[in-house]
Amino acid sequence: MKILVPVKRVIDxxxxxxxxxxxxxxxLANVKMSMNPFDEIAVEEAxxxxxxxxATEIVAVSVGPAKAAETLRTALAMGADRAILIETDEEVEPLAVAKILKAIADEEAPGLVILGKQSISDDSNQTGQMLAALMGRPQGTFxxxxxxxxxAVIVKREVDGGLQTVKLTMPAIVTTDLRLNEPRYASLPNIMKAKQKPLATKTAADYGVDLAPRLKTLKVAEPPVRKxxxxxxxxxALVEKVKALGIA
Known part of the structure; x- marks a missing residue:
């Protein structure tokens, strides 16, 4: 079985x-970047x-700028067999990423697509679900x-108040939560070997996907400072303070 693992380059x-x-x-100027933590967990699980x-082969995929190749090399050093970079300098929305991943999955025919439940850059938590919908495949999230x-793949899902166990017929989509595993560190020999592993570079146009944004960011602001x-x-004294505030 082949496993497809999408990874994203984000602020460390x-x-x-x-x-x-x-x-x-x-x-993003002069800021340290690294692999999205949820995607590291996905690579480790694969x-x-x-x-x-x-599984017999692990294919890592990333959609992003040329420097995202460094993120893919990290996945290769951890243990992935080969990688595909869909190079673009544009900000790509979850739906466009899902469409690209569907096109790649149609070519690669993986038994499993394992990806992080969300990226810490935009916290969308949408790509895995959108991919499952586009492909018509069962999904086990979180x-x-x-x-x-x-x-089949048995997935225990983290839900409010406990765990839910689902059985999915493969091919299937799985998104990872934090408690799934502890990602390994890539050893120096594996980092050197990763440089020799195949990394293909393509564009969204190669898969017929339009990256034109459907959303417009109106404003980004830091959260208010907590008192x-x-x-x-x-x-x-606590009770008196609470009463004075009118909470109780």
């Missing part, structure tokens, strides 16, 4: 994003499935556990 999760002075977006003998059984808390001596 340790970096605090800065909003542009004109409020048109996030400032590798674990291959190590268990459930995966906490993934197990392949024959021609400092206040310490109280004991529970009685």
């Amino acid at each position: 999760y340790n970096v605090k994003p800065r909003v542009k002075a004109d409020g048109t977006g996030v400032d 590798i674990r499935l291959k190590e268990k003998g459930a 995966a906490n556990t993934v197990e392949v059984e024959g021609d 400092a808390g206040e310490k109280v001596a004991d529970v009685a």
